[in-house]
Amino acid sequence: MSSDSSTSTMSRRGLFALGGAAAAAWTVAGAHRAHAGLAADVIIVGGGLAGLVAASELIAAGRRVLILDQEPETSLGGQAHWSLGGLFFIDSVEQRLAGVRDSLELARGDWFRTAGWDRGPDDVLGEDYWGKRWAESYLQFAAGEKQSWLRSLGMNWVPYVGWAERGQADGGIGNSVPRFHMTLGTGPGVVEPFERSVRAAAGRLVTFAFRHRVDELILTNGAVTGVRGTVLKPSDAIRGTPSSRVAVGEFEYTAAQVVVTSGGIGGNHDLVRRHWPARLGNAPARMITGVPEHVDGRMLGITAAAGARLVNQDRMWHYTEGMRNHSPIWPGHGIRVLAAPSSMWFDAEGRRFAEPGIPSVDTLGTLELIMRSGFDYSWFILNKRIAEKEFVLSGSEQNPELTRKDLAGYLATQALTDVPPPVQAFLDRGEDVVIADDLPGLVDAMNRLTGSTMIRLDPLRDQIIQRDNEIENPASTDPGIAALRRSRAYIGDNLIRTTEPHRILDPAAGPLIAIRMNIVTRKSLGGLQTDLSGRVLDPHGQPIPGLYAAGEATGFGGGGIHGYRALEGTFLGGCLFTGRETGRAAARDSA
Numbered sequence: 001m002s003s004d005s006s007t008s009t010m011s012r013r014g015l016f017a018l019g020g021a022a023a024a025a026w027t028v029a030g031a032h033r034a035h036a037g038l039a040a041d042v043i044i045v046g047g048g049l050a051g052l053v054a055a056s057e058l059i060a061a062g063r064r065v066l067i068l069d070q071e072p073e074t075s076l077g078g079q080a081h082w083s084l085g086g087l088f089f090i091d092s093v094e095q096r097l098a099g100v101r102d103s104l105e106l107a108r109g110d111w112f113r114t115a116g117w118d119r120g121p122d123d124v125l126g127e128d129y130w131g132k133r134w135a136e137s138y139l140q141f142a143a144g145e146k147q148s149w150l151r152s153l154g155m156n157w158v159p160y161v162g163w164a165e166r167g168q169a170d171g172g173i174g175n176s177v178p179r180f181h182m183t184l185g186t187g188p189g190v191v192e193p194f195e196r197s198v199r200a201a202a203g204r205l206v207t208f209a210f211r212h213r214v215d216e217l218i219l220t221n222g223a224v225t226g227v228r229g230t231v232l233k234p235s236d237a238i239r240g241t242p243s244s245r246v247a248v249g250e251f252e253y254t255a256a257q258v259v260v261t262s263g264g265i266g267g268n269h270d271l272v273r274r275h276w277p278a279r280l281g282n283a284p285a286r287m288i289t290g291v292p293e294h295v296d297g298r299m300l301g302i303t304a305a306a307g308a309r310l311v312n313q314d315r316m317w318h319y320t321e322g323m324r325n326h327s328p329i330w331p332g333h334g335i336r337v338l339a340a341p342s343s344m345w346f347d348a349e350g351r352r353f354a355e356p357g358i359p360s361v362d363t364l365g366t367l368e369l370i371m372r373s374g375f376d377y378s379w380f381i382l383n384k385r386i387a388e389k390e391f392v393l394s395g396s397e398q399n400p401e402l403t404r405k406d407l408a409g410y411l412a413t414q415a416l417t418d419v420p421p422p423v424q425a426f427l428d429r430g431e432d433v434v435i436a437d438d439l440p441g442l443v444d445a446m447n448r449l450t451g452s453t454m455i456r457l458d459p460l461r462d463q464i465i466q467r468d469n470e471i472e473n474p475a476s477t478d479p480g481i482a483a484l485r486r487s488r489a490y491i492g493d494n495l496i497r498t499t500e501p502h503r504i505l506d507p508a509a510g511p512l513i514a515i516r517m518n519i520v521t522r523k524s525l526g527g528l529q530t531d532l533s534g535r536v537l538d539p540h541g542q543p544i545p546g547l548y549a550a551g552e553a554t555g556f557g558g559g560g561i562h563g564y565r566a567l568e569g570t571f572l573g574g575c576l577f578t579g580r581e582t583g584r585a586a587a588r589d590s591a
Helices: 016-025 049-060 078-082 093-097 104-115 129-143 146-152 186-200 269-274 298-305 363-372 384-390 407-416 421-429 439-450 457-469 479-489 491-497 571-589
Strands: 042-045 065-069 086-088 157-162 180-183 206-210 212-220 223-232 247-254 257-260 316-324 334-338 344-347 377-383 433-436 512-524 535-537 543-549
Touching: 042 049, 042 223, 049 065, 049 078, 049 186, 049 571, 065 212, 078 186, 086 571, 093 157, 104 129, 129 146, 129 571, 146 571, 157 491, 180 186, 186 571, 212 247, 212 298, 223 257, 257 571, 316 363, 334 512, 344 363, 344 457, 377 384, 384 491, 384 512, 421 433, 433 439, 439 457, 439 512, 479 491, 543 571
Parallel strands: 042 065, 042 257, 065 206, 223 543, 257 543
Antiparallel strands: 086 180, 157 180, 212 223, 223 247, 316 334, 316 512, 344 377, 377 512, 433 512, 535 543
């Protein structure tokens, strides 16, 4: 059957011949079985956060929704489940309680400078045109109803507001005030209300079809009218672990509208390397992975084959402070360290990075420094006192108290333990961590870890002593110390996140710690270009009838809402906002 032909609601090819195995694969909401003649107003491809938000909006409008996902039911919620739950708000209750003065105007200035759009942002056919407009709309949302809307759904946040991507002191890129709000419940807490509302409609307005991998969008007279694909063998893989790709059948569904919410490319190193930006030099030979293997980017190419325009594919957001997980869930599983500025950051040969190579300051700027060094890893050097207060590990599984919404338990752990247990587990078991009582022992351990002699004791000692000698100088121009003092000037960081300035080589603060920091693949900042209704555009800037997209597949809106750099706490928010706007638009368009 050609891609331009009219189609039946579901192909019978191979379906009935497969008997029980295929029937088991057509699991619907864990109990209901999909069947020939299944009808839906809207098909959603991808059961992550953006897909669930879009589905909840469609349900509220009375639309019938079919949600397809290649993974088993255990992975519903997608990679948002694994996140720390950071959300970007402007002039929030928590900011005001901390004495932080924020405004839409201030946030807009920070966002627009940081994004750096330069690909036709004011040309309707430019790659950055719709991304910039999504950003303006999102900023108004983040300064307006975003927090009250989420609070009405049962969400709450840790009182402390984090300060990610704080940039430098010259008013350039980055957040000029703290805006990173950690959700009680972390990523699962963000997913929970939308999953709950969608599951409540299962069998009535919602049908789930897990283990259904979409391979093609169906085109009828230039409009997208459905999907074709492969039924995969049933899998009992636990969330995040690889699932089988063994095919047991085929499927075909039609609907008036298809919404693509399939995520980005972070789990597919081949695609990451293919689109690696030339401005950062050669792609890393060695990376670790911050998302499950199924974040593979397949649907981007499939949607492009149906006529969609892909933009800004060389814009991506990979973290520079990654450790291999001592207990991996997916292949190459990496955990990001959210550090404050006290640690010193060195390249693979032991040369201290210049600005912006300071923890928490500028992720993409530091990535550029690392790649310019000629190596694909770097080193943190710190001591136990710094690790006690300044190390937070990103991810829901690394923050058990917050994930179970136990704020009192979280605060008690921070106050009553020397090193939080998840951090201690990495210090004890992490393959990228070395610990020693003195600097000669630390250098020996660092070189043993890499099988080299690149780290030399005397130059490394000189650089650390130079920094330590400046720690009590109130007029110091050392960029790391200046960043440390800016952090301490914010009451939240002073109380919760940043240790009192001290010498790294102070024996009382030991032992010494060195961590080999790897590049962690994570987010796509480009993707399918969409207008403000989430309609997918073709290369001529025209909407493709029947086709919508949301979430990371769209670079979190328009094909590039963040431009080159993000302010952090913006990724979940992008899924929430684009899912909401696209779901509402699809509901209106199908009325």
